[in-house]
Amino acid sequence: MTSHFIRPIFLPARNTMVAPKRKKGSATEIDAAAVRKLAKECLDTKGKLNNIVTLLELCEVRCNIPLPQEYEIIFMALTGRSQSETEEIAYASFVSIGHVYATLLERGDLKKKRTGRDVEEQEDVSTQVAKWLRENRSVYVQLAFSYLSHREPAMQVAALESLMSVVKDESYQLKEFHNALYQQVVNICVANDNMSDHLLEKITENINTYDDVRYYFYKDFGKILGSALDNRNDIDSKMKTTSKRRKRSFATDKLPAVLTAGFNILSRIRDPVEESELGTYLYESDSSREKKPVVASAKEHKRVFSECWLAFLRQSMSADMHKRVLLAMHKKIIPFLSKPTLLIDFLVDSYDHGGAVSILALNGLFTLITEHNLDYPDFYTKLYALFDKNLLHVKYRSRFLRLVDLFLSSSQLPSYLVAAFIKKMLRVALNAPPPAIVTIIPFVYNLLKRHPACLCLIHREQAPDAVGKEVEDPYLADEPNPALCKALESSLWELQTLKSHYLHTISGLVRVFEEPIAKQPSYDLEDFLDHSYATLFESEIRKKTVAASPALATHTEIVGIFEPVGRQIADFRCFEL
Template identity: 30%
Template sequence: MASEGLSRKKQKRGKYSLSDLKTLGQQLLSSRAHVNNLPILLSFISTASPPHYALESLLSLQSFFTPLLPELPSSAFSKTSNDSNPDPESIYRTWLRSKFDDLVQSLIDLAISSQSEDTLREVVLETIMEFVKVGNGGKFHSAIYHKLLHSIVHSTLAIDDSLLDLLASKYFNYIDVRYFTYVSLEKLARTLEAKEDKRGNSDAYDESQPRTSMELSMHKLHNLLSHIPALEASNENSDYEMWNGLGIFIEKSNHKGHVDLEDKWTKSKKSNDKVLAERNIAKKMKLKFTKAWISFLQLPLPLDVYKEVLVTLHQDVIPHLSKPIMLCDFLTRSYNIGGVVSVMSLSSLYVLMTKHGLEYPNFYDKLYALLEPSIFMAKHRAKFFQLLDSCLKSPLLPAYLAAAFCKKLSRLALCVPPSGALVIVALVHNLLQRHPSISCLVHREGGRETTEEASGEEKRNVDDEENSGANRKLSNNKPGIDHFDNEESDPKETNAIRSSLWEFDTLRHHYCPPVSRFFLSFENDLAVRAKTAEIAVKDFSSGSYATIFNNEMRRRVKQVPLAFYKATPACLFSESDFPGWTFNLKDGEPINVNQ
């Protein structure tokens, strides 16, 4: 039966031409007697209709409904009305309201459909926003706008960014649109959180709602939040522009109870309370911005969205929150995860610690744990090294902590790429410049401690057992013993202050010439410490094999080593260098790789 009804609709659609639709629209606009043309025109607002048919029907319906919207009852009233003897006019308006709701839903389906053309989608979105502007008795119709955002977020179709770009370019510059966008996104985020909690607590998993649809909704939520411009990005010297004149930021009526929109808007521009009004607007916007983002960050975000959020959080979110300290739980959890997630959360966590008074007792322990060889090949290593240098800049750091970072970095210099060795030399150089108390790491020879250090160590361990003290003295007297424990995660227990930077001496003969040259300048700087400034880590933090190669290619070489041979060499290696091997092959003889 359903297929028969669908085929009948298709047959009816096939009977109408474009000129017929124009005639139906003109009749609908001319007289109430042709109101039955409305369902016919409404049936063409669909992806199954040709775009020019849908556009022609849309223009007629928009012209018909726009002047009637202030007179139509609300959707809730039309659904709950139980009047036993309603008058014909009330029935007619209730019916019109239901058709208007059908039109709005058809327009939203057409806007989010991947089959819609870009031109048609733009016109459809303009029509929806016009209904949002005047559909609530002249006020902003937040219900229609929320329905649009709800359909975008919960759509299972992978819509491209064209619809979001249209919203952002045409409507997100209006402050009331941004306000209601934050309100709707907060509701949608809380709805997704409730669904996720219900799914996680239920014993039976609903296969009809796969987890990928939830992740897709979170992607779209993040795209919407990211497309909304910040309030401070607007021109502060101009008035806040609103999509609906009778908005939430303007007084709605005068003392007589009459709405005098134009007069009120003119007076508000000339009043002396304009600065105070802008402050109130900024306060409201910041509050809604905070609620929307906090609700979104409470969701179990997919890993790719999680990383995108962490990358931009310190620039695009934290400066505009009403209370940035509310992000402390989210960022500390992210920082405790480890790996690249901890690296990406470090920027925001550093902002909270330095500008908003966040106390994190284990911050340096976690930062020390991030120093792994993999960090020198991570995507966001440049920002990490700059933050690492900033975090170690304070002269109040204890000597054991500075020594632990210095020793850990020097040990990593043995196994990282040349670009990593360059940034390590810069970091260790700055640490030694800022903390003279760890200069003993450079001047200590053979892994031995000085007599003063040994006596101080004995005083600090006076309560230890005699056998452990004897073993420690024995190990101290052995040349070549490194007391640094590279496997220890606690900087206090690494014994870095009793070690030396012997790893740095290997950089003197590094296979990469830029590293060895940079190490020689490092030695020269330590010799004249008072006249040496700190090295800008950002100049080396984003280095790679490509940057080193390009710098070497641009480098002017004064002397070029040349090789002279009395006779032309017949092979690359001489047989004396590899006893038992031969490199001379007869013509046509295959190479035996097993020899």
Template identity: 30%
Template sequence: MPGLVAEPTGVRKRKLDDTAARDVALKSRKAPKTAAAGESTEEKVLRLEEQVLHGREHYNNIVELQRLQRNYETKPRAASLAAVSLCRVFCRLIAADELRKRGGASDADIQIVRWLKARLREYVQSSTEWIGVPDPAQESTALTLLMRIVKVEIAQDVKQAEQAWKTESSTFWRVLKALLEKTEAEGARQEFVERYVEEHDDVRFYTLFVVKQILATSHLDREAATRNAIELLTQIEDVPKSDDDLQHWYGQPPSEGHKQLRSLNAHRKVAQEAWLTIFRSKLTPDQRKRIISVATTHLLPWFSTRSELLTDFLTDTFNASGSLALLALNSIFYLITEKNIDYPEFYTKLYSLLDEDIMHSKHRSRFFRLLETFMSSSHLPAAMVASFMKRLARLSLQAPPAAIVWVVPWVYNMMRQHPSCTFMLHRPYHPAHAIWSAKSEPAEDGMNDPFNPSEGDPNLTGAIDSSLWELESLQSHYHPNVATLAKILGQQFTKDKYNLEDFLDHSYGTLVEAELKKEMKKEPVVEWEIPKRIITTEDGGLDRIGGLLRDALSVA
């Protein structure tokens, strides 16, 4: 029999046992409403919800609410109202421990707990089906309601909260599984990262953990899951830099004994494991390109203490041809300069990227910026520097004007930095030099360029013995800006260096626009005579052009 508790006023009040206390927590202050004739859908949903919260005898209303939720295509408003109502119902039931078995519980109570868990699984399943639908409002509603369930589940004791994050049957796990499974859920993945992952350190930690587990153990379509995981993880921009940055929690703040969530090394480790799981998959070129494009800002910070784990992925990407190698340049150079990773063939590979395609690539400006950085050292061999200048000069003969206007000032800067290469601009006649000795009369017979464009090693191309005659020919370029700029190499080097950023990001459009905006100092004198006839002669016959036109028409 329940015990008695003495009140300060001397009034004796009966103490409620645990079962009665839970019933009071679930019951509304007012008696549950009954069905009224002509009630609206909203009134019906609220009535069913209120009855569920009033007592166990109305738990079957959950089934009716779930039926309304499944009818989204025919009755979207009723389905949304039912989904929100069910979320409130399950949040109250979870908070009141109605979904947990207790020691000494009767068989009837155990059956009710099992039944409620099954209804919760059905609700989560129905809500995850809304992720990836064409309607963004429906998708956003489902994600919000599911994460509200997650918040209540992780608000329990430490053991239950850990299970709510990590177990395969948990709501959080099933949300991540839906985000990785459904290719059409781009909006949901972006919203999930922006609202939850970026804002809460525990959500980010367990997202990385669950993504790794799903990719390693799940039977999902591996290619689609990997693609969606890359899309999800590459949107995570907020990488913590110290333990003090770990202060924002979606659930209860971790206790002092739970040091994992408060450790930056633990966050880095779980991120590294998630990314390494992705790297072990068969990545397509597009997927590699997506990762490499954000590697410096989104990927390398997670591997700051163990950069060697990235070496294989980055070198494999760098060894690939085309734009992939170009995009991997910056990350490889970072590992070489900051982490002392040895890559002896770096400049040989960089030299191989200088081809016709790079001058027309959409990544041209990015590559030129990186090339300026890589070639900025004054300790590079003169033969190597000469090879890079000669290769770019040769490519300039077929390059668009927007690329040439960067190459010329870059060559100027390299000449200033490496004076031993200035012979390539002006090499007077000397019979003992290899460039002249091959021909006895070079002015009449011409001469062979000692530069070997097919040589892959920039130290062995022979460019240092050649000349930059290609840049001399650019002084006769059809575009006036290019012709004027190329003439700076034929003048005295009075300028210290050019700011190459001023010559980047040009295109045909910008060059033409700049030319049209120039003020005309003197109007050109134009004189012409308007012809009286075009294809006929004065006596009415056909002239030469008219005869050709007649013959062409007769053949047609």
């Protein structure tokens, strides 16, 4: 990075085009203590303000990647320091300049001071110094922007702290929040491929601390996403590229990184607050103003929150990002939107997507149906279709079954529908892993207890002419419509099959159906939903007594391979004691 540094007119300027001969105490030999000394001299003596230029030069780190050992030697030969030493000096210099400018601002040294004479032709020295300080502060701000993408987390955090300090100072100069500068901060942060966890934590800390910062983050990030969407639509329609489109194209080029960084920030922002909770601002406006600022309105906060999230959901997301958004949907997004029904298209498309995405869309979709009067007549048909051979193997199995239990909790559901779900669950359980079967059995038991009309599935009697003969199951497993699958005409022979399961935990659970269901309490499904192979193994080894042989146990008679007929192994001399 090449910066243009300007020296005060009353101090001799150095020709920066000619490399001066290095002397003792020169830049190559400077250390952190010397950096602090340079900063102190700036504040103690106006004649030493040129030290700001020296500190800015020390801030320039030209290598933002770790160097291989062979290049490190060349780096030391050129700069007189190792790369790590250079970065340490740059960090110390950057922090020192921030302290210098904070003190100078507090003193008022950056304010313009004019004499009573013609201000256009004659300025006093202090005015020229203030102008010079402001110009070099602009260089410092540009350095801070470059540091936001530095590989070292400490550099990133220091840069953000400095920029937020500048935003605050400039806001008080303008007498309003300096969003033009803050928007640049947001642009660089969300497009940062190298964002560290420390920087992410600092960004969210600022957003969660100051209500105006949170408001403008939603507003600015929403604009970035809107520009990216407009640009993508322009490309899709094959329109001629304009200069305006070229200016905003970075958002499309870096869209995956923008979405990832943006979501990481959005998901960490605390929920929108009530108006009575607003009141902590980076820039405190004049309380005597008659008009209340927009950042003090909870309605405005909800509006920019909604616009930001809706712009986010309109983007083309990766499968992983799609899942992350759906996981946050029902708690972090829907409750705080101005119009939650605007999510209908997104959630319905997600529900129709299939696989894990459909499972994760369930919660948000059900919230819209139950709380926001969404009419979706095919909901249970789509839900039924999700039960396939892969369902009980997916990562989100327990989450899905919790939701299905909620969806089937109403006693007003038709018996044919409940019977279809019971039959489908047990059919897929035949090829499911043991942790899933352990959940399905009590789930089915609760459904039968909740809907007595389905008990005929257990006590189905054969026709007299069918006794002792093979009978075809009338249930149509491949029928997508639960109303047409003939589940109520079938029986739960799958339970009898599971009684022979190799794992005693499962075969024992199935035997509960041999008892009168009406007299037994329902199961607490939470006791079974989070089972895994590890928990099943743990429960087996903790048993004090083993009622039967372990699962997959074998009994083999061991015979000596050298033992001849009629002789014992001990007869051989090699076994004599």
